[in-house]
Amino acid sequence: MEIDAAVRASSDSRLRTKYDSAVYVVQRAFALYPFEEISFSFNGGKDSTVLLHLIRAGYYLHKKSGDEAHTDTFQNCPLRTIYFETPCAFPEINSFTYETVSTYGLPLETIRLDFKSGLEGLLKNKTTKAIFIGTRIGDPNAVGQEQFSPSSPGWPPFMRVNPILDWSYRDVWSFLLTCKVKYCSLYDEGYTSIGSIYDTVPNALLCDSSNGKSFRPAYMLSDGRLERAGRAKKTNSNSAGSNGINSTEGEQIISRSASVIVVGDEILFGTVEDKFGAALCKKLHEIGWQVSHVAIVPNETDSVAEEVERCKSTDDAVFLVGGLGPLHSDISLAGVAKAFGVRLCCADYHKEIMS
Numbered sequence: 001m002e003i004d005a006a007v008r009a010s011s012d013s014r015l016r017t018k019y020d021s022a023v024y025v026v027q028r029a030f031a032l033y034p035f036e037e038i039s040f041s042f043n044g045g046k047d048s049t050v051l052l053h054l055i056r057a058g059y060y061l062h063k064k065s066g067d068e069a070h071t072d073t074f075q076n077c078p079l080r081t082i083y084f085e086t087p088c089a090f091p092e093i094n095s096f097t098y099e100t101v102s103t104y105g106l107p108l109e110t111i112r113l114d115f116k117s118g119l120e121g122l123l124k125n126k127t128t129k130a131i132f133i134g135t136r137i138g139d140p141n142a143v144g145q146e147q148f149s150p151s152s153p154g155w156p157p158f159m160r161v162n163p164i165l166d167w168s169y170r171d172v173w174s175f176l177l178t179c180k181v182k183y184c185s186l187y188d189e190g191y192t193s194i195g196s197i198y199d200t201v202p203n204a205l206l207c208d209s210s211n212g213k214s215f216r217p218a219y220m221l222s223d224g225r226l227e228r229a230g231r232a233k234k235t236n237s238n239s240a241g242s243n244g245i246n247s248t249e250g251e252q253i254i255s256r257s258a259s260v261i262v263v264g265d266e267i268l269f270g271t272v273e274d275k276f277g278a279a280l281c282k283k284l285h286e287i288g289w290q291v292s293h294v295a296i297v298p299n300e301t302d303s304v305a306e307e308v309e310r311c312k313s314t315d316d317a318v319f320l321v322g323g324l325g326p327l328h329s330d331i332s333l334a335g336v337a338k339a340f341g342v343r344l345c346c347a348d349y350h351k352e353i354m355s
């Protein structure tokens with residue numbers, strides 16, 4: 001099975017660990033529920049593409065453990081697949097979704113209703129005990145979920161199976177690139193998380209500085225916490241969400257606002273001129289962002305924390321310039337941590353680079 005072989009051959013031990021535990025969740029689901037009563041919620045996004053291949057691998061391993069003789073037959077997994085299609089989906093997402101289900105022989109049911117009504121209809125027509133979903137920690141709807149989580153109160157009853165709940169943005173890209181599987185072309189154009197055509201633009205952090213109009217591929221985003229930076233905040237109940245069946249076409253104009261905090265005593269003393277803050281404002285303006293506020297603050301954790309605290313609730317992004325080096329006076333990160341009420345620690349990614 002090519003996915004299993006690719007991950008096993010990889011030198012990325014973190015990927016192998018994540019893969020093993022996700023495939024274990026998939027196998028558990030196949031052991032717990034009748035195959036015909038499980039669905040796979042697929043929308044052509046990167047997370048659901050990862051999930052598709054994990055399900056294929058989990059199905060293969062599940063079958064292999066029961067029937068060694070016919071493993072070749074299990075390269076694909078004919079699992080009931082549901083896609084909530086909306087008029088405001090990107091055409092690239094639609095075509096990737098349809099191509100993929102055809103490539104992997106997935107029986108597809110396209111639902112043209114919002115999630116809740118669509119699931120109510122699905123459960124009325126077909127017994128559905130469990131649904132595989134590509135939710136990950138960090139998604140706004142992941143809060144409080146576990147790998148097996150019953151649907152929320154007020155939703156039709158089924159088990160949400162979230163095999164990649166603990167995967168990071170980087171794990172997703174390590175997997176897709178290691179397994180060399182196809183993913184939607186929008187990710188190569190700087191989109192890092194995809195909602196509707198009305199609320200999603202390429203991630204400004206991937207903007208190519210040598211050519212302001214082009215964007216680097218999604219896998220080059222170094223800080224996965226910013227994967228949703230290209231998605232507008234939902235402003236009102238009529239705005240177009242990713243399942244925005246009730247949206248009015250074209251009604252929403254995306255406008256993002258940022259603030260820039262320049263940290264440095266030397267700038268306040270007037271001994272050094274700030275060039276980076278000004279260049280950043282220019283760049284943001286060129287890509288259509290509004291800069292609502294620029295502040296210069298001293299090298300003090302509390303000053304940075306207060307400024308970040310003020311800006312983070314009003315702007316889509318807050319940029320910090322200065323105070324990020326290795327000296328004791330470089331306190332920007334500590335200020336950000338204080339503003340968010342979290343402890344500073346070394347990310348796995350950086351530990352790996354340093355070891």
Ligand SMILES: Cc1cc2nc3c(=O)[nH]c(=O)nc-3n(C[C@H](O)[C@H](O)[C@H](O)COP(=O)(O)O)c2cc1C
Nearest residue numbers: 041115131133139140141150151152155160195242
């Ligand atoms: C199959 C499926 C099941 C869902 N079940 C629930 C649920 O039980 N409770 C809930 O609040 N939202 C549920 N949702 C909605 C999701 O939480 C979320 O809004 C959706 O995946 C869009 O995520 P996005 O905003 O990251 O694009 C479900 C969505 C899908 C596709």
Ligand SMILES: Nc1ncnc2c1ncn2[C@@H]1O[C@H](COP(=O)(O)OP(=O)(O)OP(=O)(O)O)[C@@H](O)[C@H]1O
Nearest residue numbers: 041042043045046047048083084133134135193194
């Ligand atoms: N329109 C949809 N149809 C079917 N499943 C969906 C739909 N929207 C979301 N889902 C399910 O919810 C999961 C999480 O959605 P989310 O948008 O966070 O991830 P994604 O679309 O796979 O990737 P990305 O974050 O890059 O857009 C998906 O992986 C999929 O399982």
